[in-house]
Amino acid sequence: MASPRPLWQPLRHCQRSLLAQAQQPLQARFLSSTTPAPASLAAASSSSSNANPNTSNTSNTSNAQQQQQPPPPKPKKPLTPAQQAFLSSALRVNQAGELAATLIYTAQTPPLVAREPHLRPLMRHMYEQEAGHLSTFNTLIAKHRVRPTALYPLWSVMATGLGWTTAVMGREAAMACTEAVETEIGGHYNSQIRALLEMVGEWEAEGYEVGGEFRELIGTLRRIRDEELEHLDHAVEHDAKKAEPHWLLTGVIRAGCRGAIWVSERV
Ligand SMILES: [Fe+2]
Ligand SMILES: [Fe+2]
Numbered sequence: 709m710a711s712p713r714p715l716w717q718p719l720r721h722c723q724r725s726l727l728a729q730a731q732q733p734l735q736a737r738f739l740s741s742t743t744p745a746p747a748s749l750a751a752a753s754s755s756s757s758n759a760n761p762n763t764s765n766t767s768n769t770s771n772a773q774q775q776q777q778p779p780p781p782k783p784k785k786p787l788t789p790a791q792q793a794f795l796s797s798a799l800r801v802n803q804a805g806e807l808a809a810t811l812i813y814t815a816q817t818p819p820l821v822a823r824e825p826h827l828r829p830l831m832r833h834m835y836e837q838e839a840g841h842l843s844t845f846n847t848l849i850a851k852h853r854v855r856p857t858a859l860y861p862l863w864s865v866m867a868t869g870l871g872w873t874t875a876v877m878g879r880e881a882a883m884a885c886t887e888a889v890e891t892e893i894g895g896h897y898n899s900q901i902r903a904l905l906e907m908v909g910e911w912e913a914e915g916y917e918v919g920g921e922f923r924e925l926i927g928t929l930r931r932i933r934d935e936e937l938e939h940l941d942h943a944v945e946h947d948a949k950k951a952e953p954h955w956l957l958t959g960v961i962r963a964g965c966r967g968a969i970w971v972s973e974r975v
Contacts, residue, residue: 737912742898742912744958749932756855763814766890771922773856774946779915780918782915782916782917783916783917783936784916784917784918784919785812785916792908794903795854796852796854796855796878796972797973798847798900798973799848799849799852799854800849800854800855800856800857800971800972800973801857801896801969801973802841802845802897802900803842803845803846803848803849803856803857803943804857804859804860804863804968804972805842805893805968805969806838806842806844806845807842807863807864807867808863808864808866808867808968809838809841809842809858809867809889809893810835810838810839810842810865811864811868812867812868812870812871812885812889813834813835813838813871814835814868814870814871814888815869815870815871815872816831816869816871816872816873816875816882816885817831817832817835818875819872819875819876820840820875820879820882820937823878823879824879827879827946830942830946834886834939834942837935837938837939841932842934844928848925853909857971857972857975858975859975861969863968863972866964866968869886870885870961870964874957878951879946879947880947880948880950880952881951881957883942883943883946883947883951884943884945884948884949884951884954884957884958884961885957885961886940886942886943886948887940887944887948887949887958888944888957888958888959888961888962888965889965890936890937890939890940890943891940891958891968892962892965892966893936893965894933894936894937894940896951896969897929897932897933897936898933900929900954901926901929901930901933903927904922904925904926907924908922908923908926
Protein backbone atom coordinates (compact mmCIF):
# COMPACT_ATOMS: atom_id res chain seq x y z
CA MET A 709 0.00 0.00 0.00
CA ALA A 710 1.48 3.34 -1.01
CA SER A 711 1.74 5.92 1.72
CA PRO A 712 0.88 9.57 1.05
CA ARG A 713 3.55 10.70 3.47
CA PRO A 714 6.43 11.22 0.99
CA LEU A 715 4.27 13.64 -0.97
CA TRP A 716 3.57 15.96 1.93
CA GLN A 717 7.14 16.99 2.63
CA PRO A 718 7.91 18.30 -0.88
CA LEU A 719 4.54 20.01 -1.04
CA ARG A 720 5.13 21.79 2.24
CA HIS A 721 8.54 22.86 1.02
CA CYS A 722 6.95 24.02 -2.21
CA GLN A 723 4.29 25.97 -0.30
CA ARG A 724 6.90 27.78 1.77
CA SER A 725 8.86 28.61 -1.33
CA LEU A 726 5.80 29.92 -3.14
CA LEU A 727 4.60 31.97 -0.20
CA ALA A 728 8.09 33.51 -0.03
CA GLN A 729 7.70 34.48 -3.68
CA ALA A 730 4.44 36.20 -2.75
CA GLN A 731 6.34 38.63 -0.56
CA GLN A 732 7.68 40.19 -3.74
CA PRO A 733 5.54 42.66 -5.67
CA LEU A 734 3.18 40.99 -8.12
CA GLN A 735 4.58 41.50 -11.57
CA ALA A 736 3.28 39.59 -14.53
CA ARG A 737 6.43 39.13 -16.60
CA PHE A 738 4.46 38.56 -19.71
CA LEU A 739 4.54 42.36 -19.80
CA SER A 740 8.30 42.60 -20.10
CA SER A 741 8.35 40.00 -22.83
CA THR A 742 5.79 41.92 -24.84
CA THR A 743 7.02 45.47 -24.38
CA PRO A 744 7.85 46.97 -27.78
CA ALA A 745 11.27 48.49 -28.37
CA PRO A 746 11.25 52.30 -28.68
CA ALA A 747 10.60 53.33 -32.29
CA SER A 748 13.81 55.36 -32.41
CA LEU A 749 15.90 52.31 -31.48
CA ALA A 750 14.09 50.12 -33.98
CA ALA A 751 14.68 52.69 -36.71
CA ALA A 752 18.34 53.04 -35.82
CA SER A 753 18.82 49.29 -35.81
CA SER A 754 17.11 48.94 -39.17
CA SER A 755 19.17 51.72 -40.70
CA SER A 756 22.40 50.27 -39.37
CA SER A 757 21.71 46.76 -40.59
CA ASN A 758 20.91 48.02 -44.09
CA ALA A 759 24.14 49.98 -44.47
CA ASN A 760 26.65 48.39 -46.85
CA PRO A 761 29.65 50.48 -48.05
CA ASN A 762 30.32 48.20 -51.00
CA THR A 763 26.94 48.76 -52.63
CA SER A 764 25.87 52.20 -51.44
CA ASN A 765 26.70 53.85 -54.82
CA THR A 766 24.74 51.42 -56.96
CA SER A 767 21.06 52.16 -56.75
CA ASN A 768 19.91 49.05 -58.63
CA THR A 769 21.93 46.76 -56.42
CA SER A 770 20.71 48.62 -53.37
CA ASN A 771 17.09 48.24 -54.42
CA ALA A 772 17.56 44.53 -55.01
CA GLN A 773 19.12 44.14 -51.60
CA GLN A 774 16.32 46.06 -49.99
CA GLN A 775 13.83 43.72 -51.63
CA GLN A 776 15.71 40.76 -50.15
CA GLN A 777 15.62 42.20 -46.63
CA PRO A 778 13.15 40.45 -44.31
CA PRO A 779 10.26 42.66 -43.23
CA PRO A 780 10.89 44.59 -40.02
CA PRO A 781 9.71 42.76 -36.90
CA LYS A 782 6.22 43.60 -35.74
CA PRO A 783 5.92 45.40 -32.42
CA LYS A 784 4.66 43.51 -29.41
CA LYS A 785 1.74 44.95 -27.50
CA PRO A 786 2.07 45.34 -23.72
CA LEU A 787 -0.54 43.57 -21.62
CA THR A 788 -3.31 45.74 -20.26
CA PRO A 789 -3.86 45.69 -16.48
CA ALA A 790 -6.96 43.56 -17.05
CA GLN A 791 -4.98 41.05 -19.10
CA GLN A 792 -2.26 40.93 -16.44
CA ALA A 793 -4.90 40.31 -13.78
CA PHE A 794 -6.48 37.57 -15.87
CA LEU A 795 -3.17 35.78 -16.37
CA SER A 796 -2.27 36.05 -12.69
CA SER A 797 -5.57 34.62 -11.53
CA ALA A 798 -5.42 31.89 -14.18
CA LEU A 799 -1.98 30.72 -13.06
CA ARG A 800 -3.01 30.94 -9.39
CA VAL A 801 -6.16 28.86 -9.76
CA ASN A 802 -4.45 26.32 -12.02
CA GLN A 803 -1.67 25.78 -9.52
CA ALA A 804 -4.19 25.36 -6.68
CA GLY A 805 -6.28 22.93 -8.75
CA GLU A 806 -3.30 20.77 -9.64
CA LEU A 807 -2.22 20.66 -6.01
CA ALA A 808 -5.73 19.45 -5.12
CA ALA A 809 -5.62 16.83 -7.88
CA THR A 810 -2.35 15.34 -6.62
CA LEU A 811 -3.77 15.18 -3.10
CA ILE A 812 -7.00 13.54 -4.24
CA TYR A 813 -5.11 10.74 -6.00
CA THR A 814 -2.65 10.39 -3.12
CA ALA A 815 -5.52 9.92 -0.66
CA GLN A 816 -7.51 7.64 -2.96
CA THR A 817 -4.76 5.25 -3.89
CA PRO A 818 -4.12 3.31 -0.63
CA PRO A 819 -7.74 2.31 0.19
CA LEU A 820 -8.61 1.77 -3.47
CA VAL A 821 -5.58 -0.31 -4.40
CA ALA A 822 -5.87 -2.35 -1.21
CA ARG A 823 -9.17 -3.74 -2.47
CA GLU A 824 -8.48 -3.58 -6.21
CA PRO A 825 -4.74 -4.02 -6.85
CA HIS A 826 -5.23 -4.03 -10.62
CA LEU A 827 -5.97 -0.27 -10.38
CA ARG A 828 -2.47 0.54 -9.10
CA PRO A 829 -0.93 1.30 -12.55
CA LEU A 830 -3.87 3.51 -13.51
CA MET A 831 -3.76 5.44 -10.23
CA ARG A 832 0.00 5.86 -10.52
CA HIS A 833 -0.32 7.06 -14.12
CA MET A 834 -2.95 9.67 -13.26
CA TYR A 835 -1.05 10.81 -10.17
CA GLU A 836 2.18 11.22 -12.12
CA GLN A 837 0.45 13.33 -14.75
CA GLU A 838 -1.09 15.52 -12.02
CA ALA A 839 2.32 15.89 -10.38
CA GLY A 840 3.69 17.04 -13.72
CA HIS A 841 0.89 19.60 -14.07
CA LEU A 842 1.58 20.88 -10.55
CA SER A 843 5.29 21.20 -11.31
CA THR A 844 4.48 23.18 -14.47
CA PHE A 845 2.31 25.70 -12.62
CA ASN A 846 4.71 25.92 -9.67
CA THR A 847 7.35 26.99 -12.18
CA LEU A 848 5.03 29.45 -13.92
CA ILE A 849 3.78 31.22 -10.80
CA ALA A 850 7.35 31.54 -9.51
CA LYS A 851 8.60 32.84 -12.86
CA HIS A 852 5.83 35.43 -13.18
CA ARG A 853 5.75 36.21 -9.44
CA VAL A 854 2.11 35.31 -9.05
CA ARG A 855 0.91 34.94 -5.49
CA PRO A 856 -0.36 31.41 -4.75
CA THR A 857 -3.82 31.07 -3.31
CA ALA A 858 -4.08 32.06 0.34
CA LEU A 859 -6.39 29.07 0.89
CA TYR A 860 -3.69 26.47 0.28
CA PRO A 861 -4.25 24.74 3.67
CA LEU A 862 -8.03 24.62 3.23
CA TRP A 863 -7.87 23.15 -0.28
CA SER A 864 -5.28 20.62 0.90
CA VAL A 865 -7.52 19.33 3.68
CA MET A 866 -10.62 19.27 1.49
CA ALA A 867 -8.91 17.50 -1.42
CA THR A 868 -7.41 14.86 0.85
CA GLY A 869 -10.77 14.32 2.56
CA LEU A 870 -12.58 14.05 -0.76
CA GLY A 871 -10.09 11.55 -2.13
CA TRP A 872 -10.08 9.33 0.95
CA THR A 873 -13.86 9.40 1.41
CA THR A 874 -14.70 8.50 -2.17
CA ALA A 875 -12.08 5.72 -2.22
CA VAL A 876 -13.51 4.20 0.97
CA MET A 877 -16.97 4.29 -0.64
CA GLY A 878 -15.61 2.07 -3.41
CA ARG A 879 -14.17 2.05 -6.91
CA GLU A 880 -17.31 3.46 -8.52
CA ALA A 881 -17.42 6.43 -6.13
CA ALA A 882 -13.70 7.08 -6.51
CA MET A 883 -14.07 7.08 -10.29
CA ALA A 884 -17.18 9.27 -10.07
CA CYS A 885 -15.04 11.75 -8.12
CA THR A 886 -12.49 11.77 -10.94
CA GLU A 887 -15.27 12.09 -13.51
CA ALA A 888 -16.76 15.10 -11.71
CA VAL A 889 -13.46 16.84 -11.05
CA GLU A 890 -12.11 16.34 -14.56
CA THR A 891 -15.37 17.47 -16.16
CA GLU A 892 -15.09 20.79 -14.33
CA ILE A 893 -11.33 21.13 -14.81
CA GLY A 894 -11.54 20.30 -18.52
CA GLY A 895 -14.16 23.02 -18.99
CA HIS A 896 -12.11 25.40 -16.88
CA TYR A 897 -9.00 24.93 -19.03
CA ASN A 898 -11.09 25.26 -22.19
CA SER A 899 -12.42 28.63 -21.08
CA GLN A 900 -8.88 29.84 -20.33
CA ILE A 901 -7.64 28.67 -23.73
CA ARG A 902 -10.54 30.46 -25.44
CA ALA A 903 -9.77 33.71 -23.60
CA LEU A 904 -6.08 33.53 -24.52
CA LEU A 905 -6.85 32.77 -28.17
CA GLU A 906 -9.15 35.82 -28.24
CA MET A 907 -6.27 37.96 -26.98
CA VAL A 908 -3.96 36.49 -29.64
CA GLY A 909 -6.56 37.09 -32.35
CA GLU A 910 -6.94 40.74 -31.34
CA TRP A 911 -3.18 41.33 -31.32
CA GLU A 912 -2.75 39.73 -34.73
CA ALA A 913 -5.66 41.75 -36.17
CA GLU A 914 -4.02 44.94 -34.89
CA GLY A 915 -0.68 44.00 -36.50
CA TYR A 916 1.19 43.12 -33.31
CA GLU A 917 3.58 40.24 -32.80
CA VAL A 918 2.52 37.48 -30.38
CA GLY A 919 5.44 36.37 -28.22
CA GLY A 920 6.63 32.79 -28.28
CA GLU A 921 6.20 32.54 -24.52
CA PHE A 922 2.52 33.35 -24.86
CA ARG A 923 2.01 30.73 -27.58
CA GLU A 924 3.90 28.24 -25.42
CA LEU A 925 1.50 28.90 -22.54
CA ILE A 926 -1.49 28.15 -24.76
CA GLY A 927 0.17 24.93 -25.91
CA THR A 928 0.83 23.92 -22.30
CA LEU A 929 -2.79 24.53 -21.34
CA ARG A 930 -3.99 22.47 -24.31
CA ARG A 931 -1.75 19.55 -23.39
CA ILE A 932 -2.86 19.60 -19.75
CA ARG A 933 -6.52 19.95 -20.77
CA ASP A 934 -6.17 16.85 -22.97
CA GLU A 935 -4.60 14.86 -20.13
CA GLU A 936 -7.42 15.86 -17.76
CA LEU A 937 -9.96 14.66 -20.30
CA GLU A 938 -8.00 11.42 -20.60
CA HIS A 939 -8.50 10.96 -16.83
CA LEU A 940 -12.20 11.56 -17.33
CA ASP A 941 -12.30 8.79 -19.94
CA HIS A 942 -10.43 6.41 -17.61
CA ALA A 943 -12.95 7.12 -14.84
CA VAL A 944 -15.94 6.39 -17.06
CA GLU A 945 -14.26 3.22 -18.35
CA HIS A 946 -13.89 2.08 -14.73
CA ASP A 947 -17.57 2.38 -13.84
CA ALA A 948 -17.86 5.95 -12.60
CA LYS A 949 -21.45 6.01 -13.86
CA LYS A 950 -22.34 3.07 -11.59
CA ALA A 951 -21.69 5.05 -8.40
CA GLU A 952 -24.72 5.33 -6.16
CA PRO A 953 -26.19 7.90 -6.19
CA HIS A 954 -24.15 9.09 -9.20
CA TRP A 955 -26.11 12.30 -9.78
CA LEU A 956 -25.77 13.43 -6.18
CA LEU A 957 -22.10 12.52 -5.82
CA THR A 958 -20.99 14.15 -9.05
CA GLY A 959 -23.32 17.12 -8.53
CA VAL A 960 -21.88 17.92 -5.11
CA ILE A 961 -18.27 17.47 -6.23
CA ARG A 962 -18.75 19.55 -9.38
CA ALA A 963 -20.37 22.35 -7.37
CA GLY A 964 -17.46 22.19 -4.92
CA CYS A 965 -14.97 22.43 -7.78
CA ARG A 966 -16.72 25.46 -9.25
CA GLY A 967 -16.73 27.15 -5.85
CA ALA A 968 -13.06 26.38 -5.26
CA ILE A 969 -12.16 27.73 -8.72
CA TRP A 970 -14.13 30.91 -8.15
CA VAL A 971 -12.50 31.54 -4.78
CA SER A 972 -8.96 30.61 -5.86
CA GLU A 973 -9.11 33.02 -8.79
CA ARG A 974 -9.64 35.81 -6.27
CA VAL A 975 -8.00 34.81 -2.99
FE1 LIG B 1 -4.09 18.09 -13.67
FE1 LIG C 1 -6.59 15.33 -13.83
